[in-house]
Amino acid sequence: xxxxxxxxxxxxxxxLKKLSETISSLMKYNAIIQKINTDIxxxxxxxxxxxxxxxxxxxxxxxxxxxxxxxxxxxEADLYVPVLTFIFGEAQLNGKHCIVSVRRLHEEFYTExxxxxxxxxxxxxxxxxELGHNFGLLHCRDWECVMHSSNSIEEVDIxxxxxxxxxxxxxxxxx
Amino acid sequence: xxxxxxxxxxxxxxIVRESLFHWFEDEGYNLDTAESGEAALKxxxxxxxxxxxxxxxxxxxxxxxxLTKVKxxxxxxxxxxxxxxxxxxxAIQALKEGAFDYVTKPIxxxxxxxxxxxxxxxxxxxxxxxxxxxxxEELILPNNLIGESIQMKKIFELINTVAPADTxxxxxxxxxxxxxxxxxxxxxxxxxxxxxxxxVNCGALPDSLLESELFGHEKGSFTGAHYRRKGKFELANxxxxxxxxxxxxxxxxQVDLLRVIESKxxxxxxxxxxxxxxxxxxxxxxxxxEELVKQNKFREDLYxxxxxFTLFIPPLRERKEDILVLxxxxxxxxxxxxxxxxxxxTTEALNFMQKYEWPGNVRELENAIERAVVIGKNELIxxxxxxxxxxxxxxxxxxxxxxxxLEKKYIQKTLTExxxxxxxxxxxxxxxxxxxxNKINKYGLKKI
Numbered sequence: 012x013x014x015x016x017x018x019x020x021x022x023x024x025x026x027l028k029k030l031s032e033t034i035s036s037l038m039k040y041n042a043i044i045q046k047i048n049t050d051i052x053x054x055x056x057x058x059x060x061x062x063x064x065x066x067x068x069x070x071x072x073x074x075x076x077x078x079x080x081x082x083x084x085x086x087e088a089d090l091y092v093p094v095l096t097f098i099f100g101e102a103q104l105n106g107k108h109c110i111v112s113v114r115r116l117h118e119e120f121y122t123e124x125x126x127x128x129x130x131x132x133x134x135x136x137x138x139x140x141e142l143g144h145n146f147g148l149l150h151c152r153d154w155e156c157v158m159h160s161s162n163s164i165e166e167v168d169i170x171x172x173x174x175x176x177x178x179x180x181x182x183x184x185x186x
Numbered sequence: 187x188x189x190x191x192x193x194x195x196x197x198x199x200x201i202v203r204e205s206l207f208h209w210f211e212d213e214g215y216n217l218d219t220a221e222s223g224e225a226a227l228k229x230x231x232x233x234x235x236x237x238x239x240x241x242x243x244x245x246x247x248x249x250x251x252x253l254t255k256v257k258x259x260x261x262x263x264x265x266x267x268x269x270x271x272x273x274x275x276x277a278i279q280a281l282k283e284g285a286f287d288y289v290t291k292p293i294x295x296x297x298x299x300x301x302x303x304x305x306x307x308x309x310x311x312x313x314x315x316x317x318x319x320x321x322x323e324e325l326i327l328p329n330n331l332i333g334e335s336i337q338m339k340k341i342f343e344l345i346n347t348v349a350p351a352d353t354x355x356x357x358x359x360x361x362x363x364x365x366x367x368x369x370x371x372x373x374x375x376x377x378x379x380x381x382x383x384x385x386v387n388c389g390a391l392p393d394s395l396l397e398s399e400l401f402g403h404e405k406g407s408f409t410g411a412h413y414r415r416k417g418k419f420e421l422a423n424x425x426x427x428x429x430x431x432x433x434x435x436x437x438x439x440q441v442d443l444l445r446v447i448e449s450k451x452x453x454x455x456x457x458x459x460x461x462x463x464x465x466x467x468x469x470x471x472x473x474x475x476e477e478l479v480k481q482n483k484f485r486e487d488l489y490x491x492x493x494x495f496t497l498f499i500p501p502l503r504e505r506k507e508d509i510l511v512l513x514x515x516x517x518x519x520x521x522x523x524x525x526x527x528x529x530x531x532t533t534e535a536l537n538f539m540q541k542y543e544w545p546g547n548v549r550e551l552e553n554a555i556e557r558a559v560v561i562g563k564n565e566l567i568x569x570x571x572x573x574x575x576x577x578x579x580x581x582x583x584x585x586x587x588x589x590x591x592l593e594k595k596y597i598q599k600t601l602t603e604x605x606x607x608x609x610x611x612x613x614x615x616x617x618x619x620x621x622x623x624n625k626i627n628k629y630g631l632k633k634i
Binding site for chain 2: 035065152162163166
């Protein structure tokens with residue numbers, strides 16, 4: 012099984028390459044960059060200025076039936092689900108697809124300071140987190156574990172950068 | 187088996203029910219949904235749900251009416267009302283009827299999660315969860331906090347005693363003795379363990395930055411503050427704040443700290459709203475605070491506020507029996523991290539380490555082992571692999587002798603000798619290519 016990293020409204024291929032190398036080195040699966048040309052504009056909400064992530068995942072579920080593995084969508088688009096103001100990412104629990112928005116992981120979103128190293132660290136954390144849900148993991152109570160829930164950027168920074176022992180063993184036994 | 191918290195989501199809009207269902211699914215809650223007040227009442231029994239997320243405006247029975255009926259059946263059930271419109275009179279009425287809280291759509295995910303967690307936490311506290319209490323009695327230590335000496339065993343006993351007491355703790359000891367790990371151990375063994383421990387190195391930041399770091403700031407409060415940012419005291423809500431190097435805090439900040447530690451209330455920089463946070467304070471210092479108090483450099487009232495329970499961590503030279511245990515632990519750790527297979531240390535290296543004074547304490551010992559694992563060539567770590575041996579390389583006087591400086595220099599040298607061939611260099615360094623790329627980025631290495 013592979014992990015397919017699919018750029019969606021995302022142009023930084025150097026970063027994607029680095030992400031695929033990092034995920035491959037951290038997990039027992041190969042992470043491969045897979046480009047898919049498609050139009051998701053119908054998931055855009057004009058009044059919110061954001062994209063509806065659940066609809067995007069549904070859209071890609073129909074497109075990627077032939078790919079054997081997990082599909083990690085990486086996007087610069089700002090994401091939402093109804094009721095909530097924004098989300099960093101969404102995943103199908105025990106499923107195949109997940110999405111991570113980089114938009115609110117940029118340090119310059121909060122301050123005028125750019126920090127590429129911090130951005131990459133946050134992207135890796137959120138990617139591992141959403142993939143964890145694909146492998147059936149729920150949120151973990153251990154703050155050192157990447158599966159701890161994070162609803163603000165400060166919490167993304169506080170939590171650990173990899174799975175705790177228990178969560179990692181569950182991933183290794185997952186199908 | 188531990189009972190999972192159960193939540194009932196009541197909203198007439200299917201899309202909202204589904205969104206909330208999927209949002210809370212990841213938390214592992216038992217979830218149920220109802221499309222109207224009437225449907226919710228049919229499903230409701232006393233004790234069946236811990237929390238109800240309830241839409242205020244629904245056709246038929248509205249949220250307030252359902253709230254009243256639910257409270258008649260089960261007064262212990264917590265209810266959070268959700269509405270599209272912020273209306274103060276309705277909010278007040280909802281709170282009077284017994285709602286836990288009231289939020290408006292769209293909800294900040296952080297706010298929603300914290301509200302739900304706080305509600306469930308309060309419910310648990312109310313019913314005095316015995317399971318949680320019994321768990322606190324076991325002593326949990328962070329991975330790196332190791333020691334076989336009598337002194338360290340006493341420290342472990344003291345951690346076990348003070349952790350559940352929720353009192354303010356001051357940790358004293360030389361640099362590198364592991365004060366942060368002791369703070370973490372206290373936190374992990376307290377009832378606050380499911381909330382974060384937030385570390386602030388007070389000596390590392392100038393006053394202006396420390397203020398924003400500790401108390402947070404509002405959008406637009408200064409140049410570059412494009413967004414509201416939570417401070418460390420706010421993030422530590424429910425958990426512990428660890429203030430390292432407390433002796434280096436300025437006089438002005440000492441006043442602010444005293445105020446917030448006593449009142450648990452503060453304002454974000456540039457903000458008018460008072461923020462409340464429930465945290466435990468642990469501090470650490472390697473300075474003689476008593477001397478600083480005598481010299482009027484540290485406030486006496488703050489000193490007494492912080493110095494309620496003191497833990498002294500002895501330096502490594504006073505507990506030599508821990509050296510071997512720690513060396514073996516760090517060797518195992520770096521063997522695993524760097525994918526090496528060192529079997530141990532030579533007798534000569536061990537004897538040398540036992541005689542050495544370790545002025546940098548456990549941190550110096552860890553750095554010495556890490557460096558030895560990087561440069562060692564044999565099955566056992568020899569005395570030549572240790573940084574303080576006179577014949578070891580890269581120890582010129584006046585040079586930066588930190589481990590990272592040595593590692594940077596060694597990687598640069600290997601890359602230059604191999605014409606920046608990454609695969610060959612990675613083979614020689616016995617690390618994988620990704621790790622080498624990461625280190626090149628980390629140290630900003632370039633072809634010379």
